Amino acid sequence: MSFGLSRGRELEPGFTLPPALAPLPDDLLSNRKAAHVDVRAWYDDPTRPFELEIGSGKGTFLVQEAARRRETNFLGIEYAMEFYRYAADRIRRAELRNVRMLGLDAAEFVHWRVPDGVCDVVHLYFADPWPKTKHHRRRMIQDRFLADCTRIIRPGGELRVVTDHDDYWAWMERHFDRWTGAGRPFAREEFKPVMPPRGADEAEGPTVPGGQGDGAEVAAGEPSAAALKAGELVGTNFERKYRAEGRGFHATTLRLVAPDAPKPA
Numbered sequence: 001m002s003f004g005l006s007r008g009r010e011l012e013p014g015f016t017l018p019p020a021l022a023p024l025p026d027d028l029l030s031n032r033k034a035a036h037v038d039v040r041a042w043y044d045d046p047t048r049p050f051e052l053e054i055g056s057g058k059g060t061f062l063v064q065e066a067a068r069r070r071e072t073n074f075l076g077i078e079y080a081m082e083f084y085r086y087a088a089d090r091i092r093r094a095e096l097r098n099v100r101m102l103g104l105d106a107a108e109f110v111h112w113r114v115p116d117g118v119c120d121v122v123h124l125y126f127a128d129p130w131p132k133t134k135h136h137r138r139r140m141i142q143d144r145f146l147a148d149c150t151r152i153i154r155p156g157g158e159l160r161v162v163t164d165h166d167d168y169w170a171w172m173e174r175h176f177d178r179w180t181g182a183g184r185p186f187a188r189e190e191f192k193p194v195m196p197p198r199g200a201d202e203a204e205g206p207t208v209p210g211g212q213g214d215g216a217e218v219a220a221g222e223p224s225a226a227a228l229k230a231g232e233l234v235g236t237n238f239e240r241k242y243r244a245e246g247r248g249f250h251a252t253t254l255r256l257v258a259p260d261a262p263k264p265a
C-alpha cells in the first residue's frame with residue numbers, strides 16, 4: 001500500500017539512520033547479552049538521556065521533542081517502511097542530530113537488542129489497537145513487552161502511553177493492573193502532557209502552518225498556537241486527527257520503582 005509519502009533524498013546510514021545491525025548470534029538463547037546493541041553509541045554524546053518512541057508514524061513527536069530538548073537522545077522505531085522513510089527524512093531536513101530512526105518491529109528489537117537500563121522514557125502513543133480478537137497478540141502491550149520494559153528502562157524511568165481506543169485501553173488496564181501496585185515493578189502515575197496548556201494570551205505564538213489534522217507539518221520545536229490552546233497531550237498526528245474528530249483519550253504513566261519485584265506469572 002502506498003501512502004504517497006515519498007519525498008526527499010535517499011537516506012544514508014550515519015545521520016538519522018544508525019549503523020546496520022550485526023546478525024543475531026548463534027548462541028542467542030544462552031547468551032542474550034551478545035545480541036544487545038549499544039544504542040547510546042549512535043549519538044554525538046552517548047551520555048545524554050535516551051528516550052525511545054515506538055510506532056513513530058510520520059515522526060511529528062520526534063521532530064517536535066528533539067528540537068525542544070536537544071540534550072536528550074531519541075530513537076524512533078516505525079515498521080511501516082513508507083512512514084519510517086518519511087519520518088527519517090523529516091528529521092534529516094530538520095538537522096536533528098539527536099534523533100535516529102529504525103525501520104523494524106519494535107517489540108522484537110526491544111526484546112532482543114536493547115541493553116538493560118538504557119531508557120529514561122519509552123513513549124507509546126496511539127498504538128495500533130488491532131480490534132479483532134484473533135489479532136490481539138499483535139498489540140504492543142503484552143506481558144512480554146512489560147517485562148522487557150522492566151529490563152530496558154532505568155530505575156525511576158517511565159513508560160508513557162496514550163490511546164483513544166476504549167477496548168485496547170481496557171486490555172491495557174488489565175495488563176497494567178498485573179504490573180503495578182504494592183510489590184510490583186511499576187507505579188501508576190498521572191500522565192503529564194508534553195506541552196502543558198498555556199493561557200490564551202501566551203498561545204498567540206508564532207503561526208505554524210498545518211497545526212491540525214493528519215499530515216500536519218509543524219516546524220521543529222514550535223508547537224502551533226492551536227496546539228497549545230488545545231492542551232495537547234503529546235502532539236502526534238493521530239492525537240491531532242482524533243482531537244479534531246472530538247474523540248476522548250486515555251493516558252497513563254508507569255514509573256519503574258522496583259525493577260526486581262516479582263513479575264506476574
Ligand SMILES: C[S@@+](CC[C@H](N)C(=O)[O-])C[C@H]1O[C@@H](n2cnc3c(N)ncnc32)[C@H](O)[C@@H]1O
Pocket residue numbers: 054055056057058077078079080083104105106107125126127128236237238239
Ligand atoms: C496509529 S499509528 C500512530 C502513529 C503516531 N504514534 C501518532 O500518534 O501519530 C501506529 C504506528 O505504529 C506503527 N507500529 C505498529 N506496530 C509496530 C511495531 N511492532 N513496530 C514498529 N512500529 C509499529 C504503525 O506502523 C503505525 O505507524
